Amino acid sequence: MDQASPQQDDGANLRWLFIDLNAFFASVEQQMNPEWRGKPLIVRPAESEYTGAIAASYESRPYGIRTGTRVSEARQMCPDLIVAEARPDVYVEVHKKIMAEIDRHVPVWKVGSIDECSCELIGSERQEANAVALARRIQAGIIKNVGECLRSSIGLAPSRFLAKTACGMKKPDGLTILRANELPGSILHLPLSTYPGIGSRMRERLAAAGVTDTAGLWDMGAKQARAVWNSIEGERIWRGLHGLDSEPTPEKPPASISHSHVLAAQMRTPEKARAVARRLMVKCGARLRRMGLTGAVVSLHLDMGPKGARRGWDTAGLTCAVAPTQDTFALLAALDSLWRRVEPEFEAGRLSYVGVGVHKLKPSGAFETDLFDSGPDQGGTARSLKLSQALDALNRRYGKDTVSIGPNAGLPDYIGAKIAFTRIPDAEDFWE
Known part of the structure; x- marks a missing residue:
């Protein structure tokens, strides 16, 4: 620099x-x-x-x-x-x-x-x-x-x-x-909550180390900051506070992709919530293919509101392993298996949030395949994978849901295409 x-x-x-x-x-x-x-x-x-x-x-x-x-x-x-x-x-x-x-x-x-x-x-x-x-x-x-x-x-x-x-x-x-x-005088009045990367849990850890204000944070040594954070991030923040820069954190390839949706009142039935979950998984599959990735774990997360006297969960988080795939139909089959596991707990009106994800991502072809089983993608030649790729091309050319997997009646226009804190959706997110 x-x-x-x-x-x-x-x-x-x-x-x-x-x-x-x-x-x-x-x-x-x-x-x-x-x-x-x-x-x-x-x-x-x-x-x-x-x-x-x-x-x-x-x-x-x-x-x-x-x-x-x-x-x-x-x-x-x-x-x-x-x-x-x-x-x-x-x-x-x-x-x-x-x-x-x-x-x-x-x-x-x-x-x-x-x-x-x-x-x-x-x-x-x-x-x-x-x-x-x-x-x-x-x-x-x-x-x-x-x-x-x-x-x-x-x-x-x-x-x-x-x-x-x-x-x-x-x-x-x-x-x-x-x-x-003018440092540190110009910042000594700032509470620790002002600084990026110092949330409530980190403030608790700092307090346990005797640091409760900016003066205490300034007086820490770089090694002490690293020890409190238990990572190099503590040293980065210490250097930043002293007006010094660190090398940027290396960008890591994504370990997972996920989509979620808060359910409107009219969508809080098991049937409609399942349609939302499936639509979100379709988006995951399209993103995997666009990014040239496969995944080996599928997850489902549901929020079902406060648990009363009756049986039921406040939240449900389930995962299952799959053979490495980027095929939407294989991902949907795994999602359906998770859905059947939690379905007995459903009560209409309690479902409020649905989230799905695909984890343990690797580039296509990076997974070692069994000698006698090439997995659901069959080395990229599986008929269902070819169909998934054809649906991508049609929706890219003619607009989202030109061809859909299952009925989409009543689903929100922007389902799954939310803007996360550190991720800006690509243009493709709005047609996938």
């Missing part, structure tokens, strides 16, 4: 710019629906009053509504609340436009999630006056060229860790600077 020359060093050592889009999903909905601008609004992931908001506009915050607030409770807190249904494909498209706009001003170094990214500053960009001007150009460019409702906050700091920390200190429309020559 380039270092600023002595002539450019102003003591602040601003090497990173981190940007976060404020209340992103809610802001996109207000941008797309002008009549919703300036009004309290939440976005929910499914048509259910019992799910939690995945975004809350700033106009809803005075009512006490936050991300995660249950929809039914949010309506009570704000009778005029607008409740929008999540549209992942729209959010991904706006995300791409925002990243392109940022890239016009400074190269995007890494996309952290759908609403945030980091950019490395080089040369004269590291001088504070220039870094601030760059940040303001980015904020103004997003509003002008992507949408006036898409406000953002930016952090400038010597390390990516501190830049992300700074970014969250002033919202919306914030610009916060943490300078190297």
